[in-house]
Amino acid sequence: MNYFVEAFAWIADPAHRTGPDGIWTRLGQHLAYTLIATGAAALIGIPLGYWIGHTGRGKGLIVGATGAARALPTLGVLTLIALFTGVGVGAPLAALSVLALPSVLAGAYAGLEAIPAPTIDAARAQGMSEWQLLSRVEIPLGLPHLIGGLRSATLQVVATATLVAYVGGGGLGRFLFLGLKTQDYPQMLAASFLAVALAIAGEICFAVLARIAGRRHHALSNR
Amino acid sequence: MNWLVNNWPTVWQALWSHLLLAVPAIALSFVLSVPLGWVAYRYRWSRFVLVTGSSLIYALPSLPLLVVLPAILGTSVRSSLNVVVALTAYGIALMVRSTADALAAINTDTVTSATALGYSPIKKLFAVELPLAGPGLLAGIRVVAVSTVALVTVSAVLGIPSLGTLFTDGFQRGIIAEIITGIVGTALLAVLVDRVLVAIGWLLLPWARGRS
Numbered sequence: 310m311n312y313f314v315e316a317f318a319w320i321a322d323p324a325h326r327t328g329p330d331g332i333w334t335r336l337g338q339h340l341a342y343t344l345i346a347t348g349a350a351a352l353i354g355i356p357l358g359y360w361i362g363h364t365g366r367g368k369g370l371i372v373g374a375t376g377a378a379r380a381l382p383t384l385g386v387l388t389l390i391a392l393f394t395g396v397g398v399g400a401p402l403a404a405l406s407v408l409a410l411p412s413v414l415a416g417a418y419a420g421l422e423a424i425p426a427p428t429i430d431a432a433r434a435q436g437m438s439e440w441q442l443l444s445r446v447e448i449p450l451g452l453p454h455l456i457g458g459l460r461s462a463t464l465q466v467v468a469t470a471t472l473v474a475y476v477g478g479g480g481l482g483r484f485l486f487l488g489l490k491t492q493d494y495p496q497m498l499a500a501s502f503l504a505v506a507l508a509i510a511g512e513i514c515f516a517v518l519a520r521i522a523g524r525r526h527h528a529l530s531n532r
Numbered sequence: 533m534n535w536l537v538n539n540w541p542t543v544w545q546a547l548w549s550h551l552l553l554a555v556p557a558i559a560l561s562f563v564l565s566v567p568l569g570w571v572a573y574r575y576r577w578s579r580f581v582l583v584t585g586s587s588l589i590y591a592l593p594s595l596p597l598l599v600v601l602p603a604i605l606g607t608s609v610r611s612s613l614n615v616v617v618a619l620t621a622y623g624i625a626l627m628v629r630s631t632a633d634a635l636a637a638i639n640t641d642t643v644t645s646a647t648a649l650g651y652s653p654i655k656k657l658f659a660v661e662l663p664l665a666g667p668g669l670l671a672g673i674r675v676v677a678v679s680t681v682a683l684v685t686v687s688a689v690l691g692i693p694s695l696g697t698l699f700t701d702g703f704q705r706g707i708i709a710e711i712i713t714g715i716v717g718t719a720l721l722a723v724l725v726d727r728v729l730v731a732i733g734w735l736l737l738p739w740a741r742g743r744s
Contacts, residue, residue, distance in 0.1 A: 312603040379675070380681070382715060382718045384686055385685060385711060388711050467593065468593030471595045472595060472689065497609070498600065501595075505592055
């Protein structure tokens with residue numbers, strides 16, 4: 310129990326909060342990694358997932374990507390890219406985006422795939438163009454699945470961003486590795502608590518988002 | 533390839549350490565999840581708590597969890613016990629839901645017939661429900677196995693040996709071949725463990741053969 314008290318004391322210490330190596334800076338870096346990497350993954354994954362879901366072409370890519378993502382060791386991808394690009398923010402961003410992509414892709418695709426065929430047929434029968442079908446029927450109905458995909462992607466990135474400090478990229482993991490090197494267990498514990506708190510905060514945000522999307526989805530289906 | 537040939541003993545050692553962390557975690561998460569999943573399936577009130585609670589575990593980042601566990605378990609940061617416990621927790625997080633879903637997917641008529649034939653709840657579980665849920669359980673544990681094998685590598689940054697050590701060592705010494713060996717080795721090990729599970733399923737579930 311003593312360690313927990315020390316860890317919270319470490320977080321509570323104002324000296325650890327501000328400055329270039331303070332909690333706020335590292336938290337900001339951690340959040341920036343998460344937003345940029347998930348954003349990049351969304352930019353590629355959503356259009357690609359919609360294209361596959363709409364046309365039904367390249368379904369094998371989804372199966373392959375999600376399977377590979379599960380088996381791919383994140384630390385391996387991170388260290389490999391870091392060796393190629395050198396220490397800095399580039400390697401972590403590239404690695405995190407690669408890791409986030411399969412979840413986003415699968416979410417976008419699954420949303421379209423889950424729509425019952427009669428719904429699509431009905432939309433076509435009403436004379437909707439492919440573009441109208443996608444924008445007015447498929448995207449709104451697929452939203453809950455897409456949010457689910459973005460949720461797992463963000464979760465994965467928030468968690469993996471802790472490892473980024475291993476290749477010199479900063480983030481909350483910085484405190485963890487600093488503590489590991491100096492045998493300062495309370496500091497490692499404090500960093501872990503902060504990372505866990507951030508992950509849980511992310512979960513809550515997405516739970517709220519999913520609830521809002523679910524309600525809209527419900528309203529749409531009953532129209 | 534040269535690196536692999538020259539350092540084969542290192543890789544072999546890492547492979548075994550990796551298996552010794554992954555296999556107990558996979559086995560434990562199966563053994564613990566089946567009863568928990570059954571409770572979630574049998575008692576409606578517990579489903580929310582168990583399924584939501586276990587998915588919350590999955591939201592915990594792995595490296596911080598590996599750091600927090602020693603404080604709870606009283607182990608050292610470099611103890612492999614932390615890794616087994618953490619991986620088992622992640623395995624349970626995935627597997628409780630799979631178990632509850634697999635049991636819920638059984639045709640209710642079949643279960644009702646068993647009840648009508650006078651099967652006690654325990655006999656019904658072992659003679660009807662679990663065998664019929666078998667393929668679903670197998671699918672669940674295969675997902676757990678693949679993600680567990682990949683997750684083990686994270687513990688290398690704390691100094692716990694596994695194939696992940698090839699990443700940390702390769703990164704520090706700038707050997708790209710070592711990191712690639714680690715990635716390929718982890719993926720191959722995941723495939724191997726998956727194949728073994730499929731084989732076990734083929735032996736234990738003869739009634740499901742040819743269907744999946």
